[in-house]
């Protein structure tokens with residue numbers, strides 16, 4: 001049993017000794033190592049979806065230096081009352097801020113080490129980088145990165161430790177990790193090749209009874225999303241589904257849906273918590289354990305300098321010293337001007353997942369200019385920020401396109417173009433799959449695409465057209481048709497942000513009204 005072997009490595013020497021000696025004379029009943037009639041105080045702190053925010057934002061909000069001040073305060077307070085603290089992450093440390101992305105989240109993992117994280121769940125965005133970088137991150141981390149449901153198809157073993165255990169004067173706590181099965185669709189397919197993402201409910205149903213033999217408290221640190229009433233819609237099932245279908249989990253530390261859950265959601269005896277995103281909050285759950293019973297005494301989300309007014313939490317000096325060199329190095333790399341813009345180009349989530357926008361037009365034109373494609377398709381979920389009027393820096397460009405996808409082209413016959421667009425043009429609003437077009441005009445109505453023109457001319461079924469699209473979508477991301485197996489497919493290897501940067505450098509005075517979206521009619 002590989003699972004057992006991997007977890008044994010993480011046992012403290014004491015716990016291992018106890019479990020070995022207990023096994024020899026206690027075959028039937030689960031061993032008990034906690035002290036009878038002693039009230040144990042356990043405080044679980046948690047964050048999730050950090051997404052590269054190691055540094056405070058421009059307004060002095062968030063950041064790991066203020067987070068450490070807060071965590072230190074709580075640790076001292078809990079210690080003074082004879083309690084213990086666990087600090088857990090619900091995953092997605094990676095992707096979102098160029099300063100972090102350019103350095104492969106090294107500052108973030110170093111910051112987590114200084115904060116003293118005890119474990120983290122693997123998030124889907126941990127797969128935005130190559131496997132090599134992910135494994136480097138696991139080496140940087142002085143805490144286990146957990147995922148019980150990600151299986152390496154070659155070895156049949158979990159890619160990461162499935163769980164870890166902690167022991168506080170006889171009180172034993174197990175923390176397991178679970179990752180959304182949407183991961184292979186939500187990142188570059190190459191990075192999840194050879195991995196199987198098993199259904200969390202199935203994996204946990206087997207693992208929890210095993211953990212119950214060796215722990216008094218079972219925590220799932222997950223990256224699956226909290227969906228109210230378990231209504232997960234087009235997403236993979238999340239924490240509510242897990243809690244309802246698997247007995248015995250005391251607490252789920254969640255992530256992925258980036259919810260501020262100000263009150264824990266209680267399902268089937270399991271508390272589900274989540275602390276919004278970006279280190280805006282630290283979640284704090286105070287438990288008392290007595291003779292096998294676990295009681296949640298208090299729960300709150302504590303803002304990290306996020307409230308209006310003067311920041312109240314000081315920046316921890318040691319953390320600033322650790323992170324400043326990374327910040328400086330990144331600034332040099334990215335704060336270079338590439339062009340100017342007269343009006344905002346729209347890239348907000350509330351825009352690009354709902355309607356055609358001028359920024360999407362500009363991106364598609366940049367991809368077409370670079371590749372000579374006849375038309376271009378861009379998924380709304382790949383656009384991560386707007387471009388504001390005024391100076392455009394490389395940093396701004398990287399914030400719009402942080403994922404490092406490459407631009408691909410595919411040669412398609414007129415009929416293949418119609419078939420392809422009939423799939424992607426019908427992707428719903430309010431989803432990352434929502435498609436933007438340039439060079440292809442059409443009417444989308446009643447589940448059909450009609451009046452299709454390419455480059456202003458009615459599509460010719462026998463002609464061949466060249467389409468540009470990012471590698472994420474070309475590889476089947478967002479359930480777009482997979483183009484990589486087609487004979488006319490070429491991955492240019494040009495990184496999206498660099499293509500955008502080049503386009504702006506070639507057209508350094510961008511006029512927003514020249515990128516007004518038109519030509520696609522949705523009825």
Ligand SMILES: [Zn+2]
Pocket residue numbers: 092123124125223255256257
């Ligand atoms: Zn996520």
